Amino acid sequence: MSVMPPHDTARRDPQLLKGVLPLLLLRLLAAQESYGYELVVRLREHGLEGVATGTVYPALTRLERDGQVSSRLLASASGPARKYYRLTERGYTALRQAEGAWHSLSAVVSALVSTPVPTAPRTAEEKTP
Numbered sequence: 166m167s168v169m170p171p172h173d174t175a176r177r178d179p180q181l182l183k184g185v186l187p188l189l190l191l192r193l194l195a196a197q198e199s200y201g202y203e204l205v206v207r208l209r210e211h212g213l214e215g216v217a218t219g220t221v222y223p224a225l226t227r228l229e230r231d232g233q234v235s236s237r238l239l240a241s242a243s244g245p246a247r248k249y250y251r252l253t254e255r256g257y258t259a260l261r262q263a264e265g266a267w268h269s270l271s272a273v274v275s276a277l278v279s280t281p282v283p284t285a286p287r288t289a290e291e292k293t294p
Contacts, residue, residue: 182216186224187233188267189213191252191260194234200247201225225250233259 193199193207201222208216228234233256238246252260 179220182213182220185267186216186220187228188260188263190221190224190228191233191256191263194250194252195257195260198249198251200239200249204250228256231255231259 189208190204193204199207202218204225205216205218205221208221225234229236229250232253234250235253236248236250239249241247
């Protein structure tokens, strides 16, 4: 697994993470069945150092309630049984749709934010047609 370099998490908008977290969880679970804290660790390894367990577990609960993931308890050698999550067929469908929506949105956002920021806005009279 490739580990991404650390990013400046102090300026990361938590609302952006909240919006994309289900996609990230589905993507990670498509690769490997995991328990909740393991998903937190995997997200952190990919550069989301500030992600909290209190954010991930409610998202997993919603995904399970929506039928996109299923869970099962497995005994753990280091404590109580762990709840492992895996994608359902509905989850794979949701993942494909979410990835398509993400690529479409990120292309628009990238196009807008890749232009230089003007030093001052044009006035109404200077607007381009």
